[in-house]
Amino acid sequence: MNPEDIIENIKKYVYKQFEHEESGHDKWHIERVRKLAVSIAENEQANVFIVELSAILHDLIDEKVKETIKLDILEVDKLLKMHLVHKDDRDKILKIIESISFRKNISQNELSIEGKIVQDADRLDAIGAIGIARTFSFAGSRGHIIYDPEKKNNQHAIQHFYDKLLKLKDLMNTETAKHLAEERHLFLEHYLQQFDLEWSTTEKEKE
Numbered sequence: 001m002n003p004e005d006i007i008e009n010i011k012k013y014v015y016k017q018f019e020h021e022e023s024g025h026d027k028w029h030i031e032r033v034r035k036l037a038v039s040i041a042e043n044e045q046a047n048v049f050i051v052e053l054s055a056i057l058h059d060l061i062d063e064k065v066k067e068t069i070k071l072d073i074l075e076v077d078k079l080l081k082m083h084l085v086h087k088d089d090r091d092k093i094l095k096i097i098e099s100i101s102f103r104k105n106i107s108q109n110e111l112s113i114e115g116k117i118v119q120d121a122d123r124l125d126a127i128g129a130i131g132i133a134r135t136f137s138f139a140g141s142r143g144h145i146i147y148d149p150e151k152k153n154n155q156h157a158i159q160h161f162y163d164k165l166l167k168l169k170d171l172m173n174t175e176t177a178k179h180l181a182e183e184r185h186l187f188l189e190h191y192l193q194q195f196d197l198e199w200s201t202t203e204k205e206k207e
Contacts, residue, residue, distance in 0.1 A: 001084045003049050010083055011056050017069050018059070023141040024134030025059050029125060033058065036180075037121035041114070043176040050089060050114045053080075054096040058118055061097055064138075073098060102164060108173055120177035123168045128184030132191055135160050147199065161192060 001009075011034075015027040037055040041048045057079075060071045071079070073094055080090045092112065099106045100119035108116065125131065136146070139157035147158040169185035172178045 006083050006085060007049070007052055007056070010053065010079065013079070014056050014060065018065075021065060021069060022137070023064060024137040025062065025065050029134065030056060030059060032125050032130070033118070033121045036124055037118050040117045040120060040174055040176045044113060044117060044174050046113045046117055047092075050092050050096070051117050053085070053089075054093045054114060054118045055121060057093065058097045058100065058122060062101070102168075111173070113174075116173035117177075120172050120174050123171065124177060124180055124184065127165055127168050127181065128187050131165060131184065132188070135165065147195075149199070158192075158195065161188060 014030065018025065018027040018030060021027070034052060034055040037051045038048055040046075041051040057076060059065055060069075060076055061073055062070070076097065077090055077094055080093065085093070092114065096112065096115040096118055099111060099115055100122060102123070111119065126134065136157050139146070139160070142155075145153070145156045148154070148156045165188055166185070169178075169181040172181050
């Protein structure tokens with residue numbers, strides 16, 4: 001099986017799995033990450049095959065997705081093996097998807113260039129206009145409110161900007177991603193300024 005067929009067949013399987021995912025980790029998120037990752041890989045002269053497959057598979061083991069979608073790492077390996085991906089490539093892909101999560105906080109030095117690229121692409125999709133939309137989608141899927149000015153509940157959507165999103169620009173690995181992150185990060189800052197302005201105006205109207 002040639003690389004293009006392997007990618008296409010695995011992509012069809014994964015996208016079908018994620019078609020009705022509701023937390024912002026749907027098939028369109030994966031498709032955006034895939035395209036970003038391939039583009040960055042071409043600029044950074046990395047192994048595009050490893051990058052593209054890792055991007056397609058990166059959310060399959062994520063604890064945030066539904067149990068009906070999620071696979072464990074051995075099941076992902078089985079999926080790759082079924083599509084005749086060589087063991088060396090399987091090992092590289094599995095290591096990437098196990099290592100790139102924000103929560104795992106793995107050192108850059110422990111990631112291959114391909115891992116760095118997939119991590120960058122995933123993080124780029126978490127910031128900017130799309131990142132904002134995904135933040136509220138995820139919050140809604142978990143029953144979290146938009147904002148709690150009384151700070152009685154820190155599990156609100158706006159808090160996520162400060163806990164994670166605003167940190168991502170400085171965590172990009174590649175020069176290509178660092179450049180792309182600048183504009184998206186600026187959009188986050190402008191959005192929060194506008195949000196604060198509108199919220200404070202509403203509060204004043206109550207007085």
